[in-house]
Amino acid sequence: MTANLPEPVSGTCAIEALFLSHFRSHKVTRIEPKARLVALYGPNGAGKTNILEAISYLSPGRGLRRAVPEDIRRREDAAPGWKVAARLRVGDTQHELETWAEAGSGRHVHLDGKAVPQNRLGNLLRILWLVPAMDRLWTEAAEGRRRFLDRMTLSFDPAHADDALRYEKAMRERNRLLKDQVTDAHWYRAVEAQMAATGAAILLRREAAIAAVTAAQRDGLDIFPKAALALIGPDADEDFPRTEEALLDALSEGRNRDMSAGRTLVGPHRCDLSAIYAAKSIPARETSTGEQKALLISLVLANVRALAMATGAAPVVLLDEVAAHLDQERQAALYDELDALGAQAWLTGTGRELFDALGARADYLQVTDDAGLSIVSEAGLNNQH
Amino acid sequence: MSDDTRDIEALIDLMARLPGLGPRSARRAVLHLIKKRGPLMVPLVDALRNVAENARPCLNCGNIGTSDLCAICADETRANGEICVVEEVSDLWAMERAGIFKGRYHVLGGTLSALDAIGPEDLHIPKLLDRVATENVREVILALNATIDGQTTAHYIADQLSGDIAVTSLAQGVPIGGELDYLDDGTITAAMRARKSF
Numbered sequence: 001m002t003a004n005l006p007e008p009v010s011g012t013c014a015i016e017a018l019f020l021s022h023f024r025s026h027k028v029t030r031i032e033p034k035a036r037l038v039a040l041y042g043p044n045g046a047g048k049t050n051i052l053e054a055i056s057y058l059s060p061g062r063g064l065r066r067a068v069p070e071d072i073r074r075r076e077d078a079a080p081g082w083k084v085a086a087r088l089r090v091g092d093t094q095h096e097l098e099t100w101a102e103a104g105s106g107r108h109v110h111l112d113g114k115a116v117p118q119n120r121l122g123n124l125l126r127i128l129w130l131v132p133a134m135d136r137l138w139t140e141a142a143e144g145r146r147r148f149l150d151r152m153t154l155s156f157d158p159a160h161a162d163d164a165l166r167y168e169k170a171m172r173e174r175n176r177l178l179k180d181q182v183t184d185a186h187w188y189r190a191v192e193a194q195m196a197a198t199g200a201a202i203l204l205r206r207e208a209a210i211a212a213v214t215a216a217q218r219d220g221l222d223i224f225p226k227a228a229l230a231l232i233g234p235d236a237d238e239d240f241p242r243t244e245e246a247l248l249d250a251l252s253e254g255r256n257r258d259m260s261a262g263r264t265l266v267g268p269h270r271c272d273l274s275a276i277y278a279a280k281s282i283p284a285r286e287t288s289t290g291e292q293k294a295l296l297i298s299l300v301l302a303n304v305r306a307l308a309m310a311t312g313a314a315p316v317v318l319l320d321e322v323a324a325h326l327d328q329e330r331q332a333a334l335y336d337e338l339d340a341l342g343a344q345a346w347l348t349g350t351g352r353e354l355f356d357a358l359g360a361r362a363d364y365l366q367v368t369d370d371a372g373l374s375i376v377s378e379a380g381l382n383n384q385h
Numbered sequence: 386m387s388d389d390t391r392d393i394e395a396l397i398d399l400m401a402r403l404p405g406l407g408p409r410s411a412r413r414a415v416l417h418l419i420k421k422r423g424p425l426m427v428p429l430v431d432a433l434r435n436v437a438e439n440a441r442p443c444l445n446c447g448n449i450g451t452s453d454l455c456a457i458c459a460d461e462t463r464a465n466g467e468i469c470v471v472e473e474v475s476d477l478w479a480m481e482r483a484g485i486f487k488g489r490y491h492v493l494g495g496t497l498s499a500l501d502a503i504g505p506e507d508l509h510i511p512k513l514l515d516r517v518a519t520e521n522v523r524e525v526i527l528a529l530n531a532t533i534d535g536q537t538t539a540h541y542i543a544d545q546l547s548g549d550i551a552v553t554s555l556a557q558g559v560p561i562g563g564e565l566d567y568l569d570d571g572t573i574t575a576a577m578r579a580r581k582s583f
Contacts, residue, residue, distance in 0.1 A: 159570040169533045173537065189544050
């Protein structure tokens with residue numbers, strides 16, 4: 001039962017078959033999309049986003065809801081755990097990918113029958129997403145924007161995850177020293193050397209990702225807004241330490257201040273992503289809700305475009321409840337753009353009419369709820385429960 | 386559990402606590418020992434008793450032996466001015482298996498970790514500094530793991546060793562017999578940075 005996906009413009013990176021077992025509202029769900037664009041429609045709470053979340057676990061990390069593995073298991077069946085399996089096509093090669101978690105254990109990943117570390121997935125399949133929780137991205141605290149930027153960065157360079165983990169670990173060590181009021185300068189210098197080396201690499205990659213997305217915005221459709229993006233320091237400071245040497249100095253000089261605060265107050269974990277809405281020359285946070293949403297879509301599309309150019313294959317895109325926020329003209333433009341970029345896109349919406357402009361280009365799957373159990377129906381699908 | 390198997394079950398439980406053994410492999414090992422009571426089990430009991438009574442850390446380097454000074458520290462030919470710093474005794478034994486290093490060792494017994502409340506005093510670092518000052522050491526080789534804790538500990542030690550002493554660390558890169566396609570990005574980057582003339 002091999003799905004015949006249309007050949008994308010810029011190469012292939014797609015999920016040919018997806019299997020969910022005891023994953024939130026899905027007991028057993030199998031999907032084999034017959035088209036590169038997949039429209040999942042149905043009422044609120046039917047389990048559409050759960051399918052996108054399952055797909056997000058085919059990439060490293062905690063998925064699009066940032067859930068702990070224990071919370072994902074379908075509780076109604078007293079299942080010991082959950083599982084997501086997929087047949088992927090990357091270039092000319094097919095891969096079998098399985099990821100699962102059982103009660104009390106972390107997430108496991110098997111690629112082609114062999115256990116692999118999660119980070120390996122970043123090299124295999126690039127997945128971008130946009131979910132309603134990100135609607136407040138420009139008005140919420142900087143943490144959300146850093147996470148958005150880091151996912152963008154990770155999509156270009158999977159090694160970003162390793163440096164981020166190493167930086168985080170070293171920073172936790174330094175924060176412990178600060179909280180315990182340790183005064184051993186040798187120990188601080190040793191930890192700060194790790195933070196400076198990994199921190200500089202993180203900042204360099206973030207800058208490169210911003211540059212790539214900025215360049216890709218220029219080729220985007222005018223119907224979607226554009227923004228001037230920049231990496232800024234705490235309090236919108238543009239002059240913050242970026243190099244290894246500068247970070248080393250800043251950490252060393254800030255030791256007394258940080259000890260009073262009980263935490264590290266300088267470094268890439270304090271940076272922010274600034275966006276100036278180009279059409280009005282005002283910060284993105286000051287634009288209307290609709291404009292902010294349109295800007296996010298525009299940036300995700302630019303990310304897709306930049307990745308297609310950089311890697312030769314467009315990533316998989318997950319767009320949750322995006323169409324409802326767009327007028328018909330922008331809906332059509334979004335679908336045309338996804339089609340032209342050759343990306344496999346999974347979209348959700350409450351009604352099928354939201355996807356009218358997709359026409360025959362999409363596979364339409366209806367998701368309904370039957371007493372807490374998600375039912376996925378329509379052609380190309382075999383759902384058991 | 387019946388009375389006549391209680392002792393055997395207790396032995397299986399103890400064996401199952403060993404690294405690399407689970408309940409199943411522990412049962413197999415105990416059954417094998419019972420079958421080979423004379424040639425294997427009795428000598429094993431003797432060996433265990435001997436080691437339990439005599440094994441102790443070397444007072445100089447932290448290696449495990451059966452006397453106060455391990456064979457390496459007692460061997461004057463190994464006092465060549467080089468000390469190789471390792472995290473655990475198992476790392477020392479791995480280095481010895483390779484047979485390339487002819488100097489002496491210093492076993493830290495772990496790595497610095499503020500989160501786990503493991504400080505310099507817990508790691509025999511003061512003892513290392515003392516040895517460097519008194520054993521006419523020319524070079525300290527930091528053979529620590531390439532983890533954040535390992536590298537933090539390496540930085541910490543290097544930061545304290547100044548003057549005429551050379552401080553070096555093991556190279557990182559392509560393993561012997563390794564294929565590039567199977568290496569992670571970090572290893573390839575390290576190998577490329579440490580490339581040498583062919």
